[in-house]
Amino acid sequence: MAQTVKDTYSRSSEQADEVESLSRNLAETYEELSFIYKLNNAMNVTANPEEYFRQIAENLGELLGVKAVLVVLFPETLISGDKDNIVIHCGQLPASEEQIMNRVYPDMLVKGGCPVRRDPSHCLTYAAGDEELGQMLLAPILRGERRLGMIMALEPMSGRQFDNIDATRLSNVANIAAAFLENFRLYGSLRRLFLGSMRALTSSIDAKDPYTCGHSERVALLSKKIVELMGLSGIEAERIYLCGLLHDIGKIGVPEAVLQKPDKLTVYEFELVKQHPVIGAKIIRGIQEMEDLVPGVLHHHERMDGEGYPDGLGAKEIPFQARVLCVGDALDAMTSDRPYRKALPAKLAESEIFRAAGTQFDPALVEAVLKLNFPEYIAELRTHKGVQLPEDSYELRDSVSAEASYER
Amino acid sequence: MNNKLVLIADDEVHIREVVSYKLQSAGLEVIMARDGQEALELAKSEHPGLLIVDYQMPGLNGLEVCLQLRQEPQAQRIPAIMLTATGRGLDMAQAELDRAGIRVVIAKPFSPREVLSCAEELLGQEDAEVAAEKVEK
Known part of the structure; x- marks a missing residue:
């Protein structure tokens, strides 16, 4: 009798643990889903890209439970002819952005070169103890073979190890980011083409x-x-x-x-x-x-x-x-x-x-x-590109006599 | 009113479990109801500080639960968060929501973190109001 009660008790306590673990997983999945919905909704081509990536960094930090998130967009990703990286981060970086870049950049360029583990999601995982850098997880933002930038999660809270689930989540977000950047680029080029055509058309009127x-x-x-x-x-x-x-x-x-x-x-x-x-x-x-x-x-x-x-x-x-x-x-x-x-x-x-x-x-x-x-x-x-400025006009002249006439 | 206690009412077990897990891990106490009628009874007997209620439930829906609670002297001050899968509630006028004591409407699928931060904010406001009333007295 005592044994049965004991068994029942231990079974129900096991079940409670199971329910809790299920609930935790479910809560995380809900969190992830709602974040991905949010990212997709914010994927408006007219959105400010830096604002978009700031939102990614903030939400990702909470989703993955890490101390910092670093987003780096390589030159020419946002603005053609641009020579600098665009860096967005949230949380406390363990080292300067330059130190982190120096550590990870070569790995990004070498195919198959893998510091600890390179999984099918293209993520790179760095163990703690590399110089003063702690654990890092890196997902490149790729368009085909071209690297547009990268998203990094740095130092998981409470000392846990990054796992495959983290890598999948991070690379998922990097893929959405890549799609956003591609849309942004296409929109920009379409817009330039359109405005250029309109300018050509109106210049031909003005030329008459x-x-x-x-x-x-x-x-x-x-x-x-x-x-x-x-x-x-x-x-x-x-x-x-x-x-x-x-x-x-x-x-x-x-x-x-x-x-x-x-x-x-x-x-x-x-x-x-x-x-x-x-x-x-x-x-x-x-x-x-x-x-x-x-x-x-x-x-x-x-x-x-x-x-x-x-x-x-x-x-x-x-x-x-x-x-x-x-x-x-x-x-x-x-x-x-x-x-x-x-x-x-x-x-x-x-x-x-x-x-x-x-x-x-x-x-x-x-x-x-x-x-x-x-x-x-x-x-x-x-x-301003494309504006023809007539000689001499638009200067702030002191005195000119003028009379109202038909303005055409 | 117990400002650490939250009543979660939803006919779907996974929603109840996810929300209660999230709230409990933040140190709140939770009681759960499977339908509108049960929610009404628990709210009257347990005096929670906050109601998180799904719109669509068998019997009484979330809005009806909140409206009926407004009629109960001991429960009429409980603020509510309404969850909605159909979008019902999101389209309601603020005045109508106010009449039911619904402070926030959250669309499913939701972020559990967001539900928690809303809950903490509403419980905090309630604390502040109670404190203010005590000072007045």
Whole structure:
């Protein structure tokens, strides 16, 4: 009887241990799964890569129960032409990043060379006692044969040994990171190709009209700057930039003789010029990725007082993009030479814009323009790739007489 | 109210075990219920400091458990974390959640670490509120 009770007791205590061990494993698996979901969700190509890797480092540290996590992205992984490693770490590194790199870098380059163990997951495990470095687990971030970087887990808590489960987890994360980097690279190259094509297209419009040379690019930059001064950024600012680049694309449908005419336009000629926003909107309307730019292109000549074209929209009806382009367009037009007048000095252009707040321009945007640092903007223009800067214009001249005329 | 005691109510054994393992390893005490009715009874008799309750359970669902507890004078202050597999709860208005005392809604699959840190935070807040009330008295 006593024996039976004893047996039952020991069995139930064994079962309790088993349940606890199952629960622990299950909790770890849940943790891992939820981390991987999180990484996949954060894998947005427009995400800031350094922020993404910081998140990896922090979560990985907790998941693996280690004192530190070190992520190193090799040169040219994020930015082409970059010569330095990008280093992100969390926790207390046992030695300097340079010491760690010196220790592990040769192993990463040698195929099959294996300090302790090289498992099928490509992870390298380092035992403690290597110089002052403790135990380390390293997973390379690979694209095919190319090494983009590496993720390292350093010094497991409570002195346990790294095992295969740690290695699998780490290499799993490294694979997700590699996919993220690949997407980031492809997105960047697609974006450069797209913007390059758009620039080529708009330059060809600008080329028809030597007086507005580089105008589209400058309006794009100015408009972007203006919305940034209003606190917008990222995708929104980029869309405004693109809209600025394309705003005059409809001029392709306006006779060159009219665009290049040095004298004042006749009423009929001006009617032709006034068609360019409508033509431009028609050109881009068919492209799905540019649908959202149509309102900006179509209405960039509308005025707050309803006297603009093509639709004579009132203040509240003019789309935001269009209001921004309108200010950017006018500012650039005033500060560059035109067939019928010389460029205005920046200060004078500013006061013209200020004077037209509420009638021609959105007062909120005018406020942003007044915050614009002109010398800084001009310096930025000079360094910006693809901007043609007309000789002499954009300098802060002291006095130029100017009269308002049709701004095309 | 026992601010070291957490009531976990879920009809799925693996969720109960994982959450209770995580909480116990952080030094909290745990009682478990397999359905809404049992949760209601345990909450009334054991006075836990926190309820972690699944939305989808046989009989009473998690939301109903919380709403009914609001009617009980001795249990109406217990804060709750609701787990949800269907997304129900995530889409609810804050006012509706407040009415049930649900402070946090966590979607399954969840990170046990996150559940623990929410639990610790809510228990800590409760401690602070009790302390503040004592000072007032």
